[in-house]
Each structure stands twice: as C-alpha cells, then as structure tokens.
Amino acid sequence: MSVLTLVVGFVPVLLFLAALILMDSYKLVTRRSVALALGAGVLAAGISLLLNPLLLAGGIDPTLLRRYWGPLLEEIVKAIYVVYLIRSAHVGFLVDAAILGFAVGTGFAVVENVYYASVMRDLELGLWLVRGLGTAVMHGSTTAIVAILSKSQADRRDTRSLAVVFPGLPLAFAVHSLYNHLILNPLVSTALLLIAMPLLVGFVFERSGRATRDWLRVSLDTDVELLDSIESxxxxxxxxxxxxxxxxxxxxxxxxxxxxxxxxxxxxxxxxxxxxxxxxxxxxxxxxxxxxxxxxxxxxxxxxxxxxxxxxxxxxxxxxxxxxxxxxxxxx
CATH class of the missing domain: 1.20.58 (Methane Monooxygenase Hydroxylase; Chain G, domain 1)
Structure with a gap:
C-alpha cells in the first residue's frame, strides 16, 4: 500500500480534529490534553487488538465479534479515558468533552488503520478511503458522542458517578455496530457520518458557548461580592x-x-x-x-x-x- 493511500485514511480526520480545536474560542483544551487523549486512544486500540484474538480463541463467531462483541469492547475501552476526564473534572464544558472524546477516537483509529493497512496491502485508493476514512470518522464520532452525553448527564445531575456514561455508551455501541453490519453501502455510511458529525458539533458548540457565558455571568458576580466582603x-x-x-x-x-x-x-x-x-x-x-x-x-x-x-x-x-x-x- 502506497504512502498516499495510507495518508488518505488519516489526514481528513486529523484535519477535522484540528478544526474542532480552532473553533474552541475559549481555548478550553491545550495541546497537551489533546496529545494525552490521542495517546489514550492509541492505548485503547492496543488493548482491543490484544483482546479481539482472545475472544476468537474463546469460540466467539467472527461475524458476531465484528458486529457486536468487537464494537462493545472497543467502545468500553475508549470510554474509560472519557470517564476519567469527567470524574476528575478535567473537562468543564461540552466543547472540551467533544474535542477530547474525538481525539481519543482518532488515536484509536490511527492504530487500527495502521494494523489493517499492514494486513490488507492490496486495497485500492477508493476502498481504503472507505475503510480508513470511514472507520476513523466513526471511531472519533462515537467516542465524542459518549463524551458529550456523559458530560451533559454529569452537569444535569451534578454527579461524577460511573452512571454518567449512560445513554452515551449504548448509543455509541449502536452506531458502531450498525456501521459494522454494512447494511448501507460503505460510501453512504461514510458520507452520513461526514454530514452528521459537523451538525452535531455545531449544536454542541452553540449550546456550550451559551452555557459558558451564563456560568461566567452568574458565578462572576457571586465571587466578586463574597471576595469584596472578605477583603473589606x-x-x-x-x-x-x-x-x-x-x-x-x-x-x-x-x-x-x-x-x-x-x-x-x-x-x-x-x-x-x-x-x-x-x-x-x-x-x-x-x-x-x-x-x-x-x-x-x-x-x-x-x-x-x-x-x-x-x-x-x-x-x-x-x-x-x-x-x-x-x-x-x-x-x-
């Protein structure tokens, strides 16, 4: 497989991640936090690549693994770092949750695509566009969904319980499993993800921006009043x-x-x-x-x-x- 063919599967999703970071007007995420999220995705992919053969060796049907067990395992492993970020208060708003979630999925996809590129050397550019780009966008999108919905649940319930991953994790599993069922033409599935993700991101950025402004206005007044009374x-x-x-x-x-x-x-x-x-x-x-x-x-x-x-x-x-x-x- 040529370098150009391999790059086609990586560059668009990395550019999308870069665009998300540039759209973050409050600069909620740092390069270090993005790098750590990418690294967490790489680690999650390594764990999944080790566990999948064990499931096959345990007698699980390859089709069931591809459609159900594999997506479930991969989404759980990817969600671990997202849960850590929320429980440790390392994300404050939906925007940084979405960016770091997408970064985890991107890191996962990079490793998975490198693996598949090494075992499927004869794929043409068109097929790799579907395999590489489609899978990369899918992994980034599903982990971003988990991060967005989990952060929303945590804010709404004012909790950092593990239960915040519901309903994000089941929804991510459903999207991943449906993608692996190949019900739609792979080109159509990839196109749908490329259309849906920007719409979701636009909604999240608008809602998060409004929440940030409201939080700043209310808490700023309260903090100033209390600090003034202490210092005076x-x-x-x-x-x-x-x-x-x-x-x-x-x-x-x-x-x-x-x-x-x-x-x-x-x-x-x-x-x-x-x-x-x-x-x-x-x-x-x-x-x-x-x-x-x-x-x-x-x-x-x-x-x-x-x-x-x-x-x-x-x-x-x-x-x-x-x-x-x-x-x-x-x-x-």
Whole structure:
C-alpha cells in the first residue's frame, strides 16, 4: 500500500480534529490534553487488538465479534479515558468533552488503520478511503458522542458517578455496530457520518458557548461580592461570616485558615474566569507564578483545615464539575 493511500485514511480526520480545536474560542483544551487523549486512544486500540484474538480463541463467531462483541469492547475501552476526564473534572464544558472524546477516537483509529493497512496491502485508493476514512470518522464520532452525553448527564445531575456514561455508551455501541453490519453501502455510511458529525458539533458548540457565558455571568458576580466582603473586613455581616462564626466547635486557627482558604479559592476562581473571557476576546493571558503559588497555598490550607473543615465550608465552596475544572485549568 502506497504512502498516499495510507495518508488518505488519516489526514481528513486529523484535519477535522484540528478544526474542532480552532473553533474552541475559549481555548478550553491545550495541546497537551489533546496529545494525552490521542495517546489514550492509541492505548485503547492496543488493548482491543490484544483482546479481539482472545475472544476468537474463546469460540466467539467472527461475524458476531465484528458486529457486536468487537464494537462493545472497543467502545468500553475508549470510554474509560472519557470517564476519567469527567470524574476528575478535567473537562468543564461540552466543547472540551467533544474535542477530547474525538481525539481519543482518532488515536484509536490511527492504530487500527495502521494494523489493517499492514494486513490488507492490496486495497485500492477508493476502498481504503472507505475503510480508513470511514472507520476513523466513526471511531472519533462515537467516542465524542459518549463524551458529550456523559458530560451533559454529569452537569444535569451534578454527579461524577460511573452512571454518567449512560445513554452515551449504548448509543455509541449502536452506531458502531450498525456501521459494522454494512447494511448501507460503505460510501453512504461514510458520507452520513461526514454530514452528521459537523451538525452535531455545531449544536454542541452553540449550546456550550451559551452555557459558558451564563456560568461566567452568574458565578462572576457571586465571587466578586463574597471576595469584596472578605477583603473589606465586612464578612461578619454576611451569611458567610455568620456561618463561620457559628462554627465555635472548631479551634480559632482552623476557622482563620478556613477564611483564608475561601479567599484564595475566590481569587483563583476569578482569575480563571478572567482568562476565559480574555481568550474569547482573542487574548492569551499566561498563567503566572502567583497563581501557581496560590494553588500551593490553597492545598496547604486544605490539609490544615482537614476534611471536617472543608465539609463545613461546602455551603460557600461551589463544587460543580465546572468550578473544580477552573482550578485544574490554572494548574495544568
């Protein structure tokens, strides 16, 4: 198989991934996070290529493996990294979930296509366009679907449970299995994916952009108001001050550390939101050493106040996935 034929199966899907990254006006994903997602996809493909022969050796019919067991196994393995990203609050919005999910699928497809290229050397350009490009788009699309729906579930239910992969994982399996059934002409299947994916991405970007703007507006006002009351010494007359004063069961130094922790948390939250707003305006503000120093101090204070103190502060520390993600954004 010629280099040109092999490239045809890779370049379009990589260009689509690059286009997704360029469309991200808030620059929610970094090159490092995309590279890690691609690497996770490569690892997932390696695991699948090792397990598929074992399933065949175990007596599973090759047709059933191609249509059902293979798609199920591959979608589960690809979804593992997506679940990790959501549970660890490494994605904050649907956009970065979609981009990193598509990157995982792209990494998977690259390895799978290299494998098939090595065993099917006599494929012509037209057939490889279907085999390489079609499969690459399918893998990227199905993992993006899992990421989008899982992130949507996590935001709606305010949870990071493993259950967030439903209904994304079953839907991805259904699309993958249907593709492998070859019910439609492979060219038609590839064309449908190439049409449907941009439509899905357009919807996700529009919805995520609106959610980002709403989140910035609401949380920015709340953070500014609370931080101003702390820095001006008027915190005693606020609900936060009254609540902290009610924690008489805790030692005085612990309450002081809790107030300091809250102040740093608010400052970092505002700094993260400012960076996002600047990026949307076309400005790339670097994350300076002061922010990293504040993060280190916040971790020290977190150990100082302990789990009990942190739980006592939960009414004032928003702990949604987006609020946790903004701190991760400053630390990466």
């Amino acid at each position: 010494g008027r915190v005693e007359g606020t609900p936060a001050g009254a609540y902290l004063a009610s924690l008489s069961r805790l030692p005085g130094p612990v309450v002081a550390d809790m107030l300091c922790y809250l102040r740093i948390h608010l400052e970092l939250s505002l700094r993260a939101k400012g960076i996002l707003i600047a990026r949307a305006a076309g400005l790339d503000l670097p994350i300076d050493e002061d922010a990293r120093a504040d993060l280190r101090e916040m971790r020290f204070l977190e150990r100082s106040i302990g789990k009990t103190g942190k739980m006592a502060m939960m009414p004032f520390l928003r702990s949604s996935s987006r609020d946790l993600w903004q701190l991760y954004m400053l630390d990466r």
